[in-house]
Amino acid sequence: MADQWQREYDFAEKVARKAGEEIRKAGESEIRVMTKSCTVDLVTKTDERVEKIIIGSLKQEFGEGTHCFIGEESVAKGEACILTDKPTWIIDPVDGTTNFVHGFPFVAVSIAFAVNKELEFGIVYSCLEDKMYKARKGQGAFCNDELIQVSDVKEIKKSIIISEHGVDRSPEKVNKIFSTMQKILCIPVHGLRGSGTAATNMCLVASGAVEAFFEIGIHCWDIAAGAVIVQEAGGLLLDVDGGPFDLMSRRMLSANNDVIAHRIIKEIEVFPVERDDAPTHRIY
Numbered sequence: 001m002a003d004q005w006q007r008e009y010d011f012a013e014k015v016a017r018k019a020g021e022e023i024r025k026a027g028e029s030e031i032r033v034m035t036k037s038c039t040v041d042l043v044t045k046t047d048e049r050v051e052k053i054i055i056g057s058l059k060q061e062f063g064e065g066t067h068c069f070i071g072e073e074s075v076a077k078g079e080a081c082i083l084t085d086k087p088t089w090i091i092d093p094v095d096g097t098t099n100f101v102h103g104f105p106f107v108a109v110s111i112a113f114a115v116n117k118e119l120e121f122g123i124v125y126s127c128l129e130d131k132m133y134k135a136r137k138g139q140g141a142f143c144n145d146e147l148i149q150v151s152d153v154k155e156i157k158k159s160i161i162i163s164e165h166g167v168d169r170s171p172e173k174v175n176k177i178f179s180t181m182q183k184i185l186c187i188p189v190h191g192l193r194g195s196g197t198a199a200t201n202m203c204l205v206a207s208g209a210v211e212a213f214f215e216i217g218i219h220c221w222d223i224a225a226g227a228v229i230v231q232e233a234g235g236l237l238l239d240v241d242g243g244p245f246d247l248m249s250r251r252m253l254s255a256n257n258d259v260i261a262h263r264i265i266k267e268i269e270v271f272p273v274e275r276d277d278a279p280t281h282r283i284y
Ligand SMILES: O=P(O)(O)OC[C@@]1(O)O[C@H](CO)[C@@H](O)[C@@H]1O
Pocket: 072, 092, 094, 095, 096, 097, 098, 164, 165, 166, 167, 196, 197, 198, 199, 215, 217, 218, 219, 222
């Protein structure tokens, strides 16, 4: 069916815009900060409220029980994080909560939709910049309705690379992350960056502002929407060891092309993380 999931896609954009408005408004008053897995893993009432608004709106539009949901804050409260073949929404209501709390201007709403474990579309609304990124499988990627494309740079020495350090601050992991960053910086690349939101980072790859973004320790809700956007903009997704991308593995490299991707992979010091769908999963 040609327009299957079109209604879901159109509605997701509306919901993302509404969620972004809520986040912008909430940022104007005092933000009450709480923590999740550790003292640097921040969450606010806005994260929880916006997730409820998104899931509530989707249930109202498409009917209770027809779709499954994986939402960051619902999982934090104990809901399952298992991707099945059923139509499933994968949601990060506020990607970049630390940025939101500090007034650092990159905060995104990330909404993806998967069927038979395949991502059908993704919406990333970078709400403080008012940039609506979206992509549907096979139909290209857009920012504010303009077609976007990854960069055509193939020389690593002419690239900008993004990575993030996450909230797990155990010295062994931090050492590996910074050792990887040091090696990449000293290739040398033009620069290293990080916006503080994985969803936005992926849109920066998709729109050609940077050549690659990789991270070990991200979650499916951080990257599901961005994954479609990067691929539809002509980029690729891989595991950080060069194997196939696995949404639930918490390991991801997105790049403009395979030359850049494999040059970065040579430098990445991989460390173990528990999968999102592991039965004993502890949220980081
Ligand atoms: O908790 P939040 O704000 O939704 O996630 C913020 C975030 O920085 O955490 C990831 C893990 O390091 C990031 O890359 C991701 O985008």
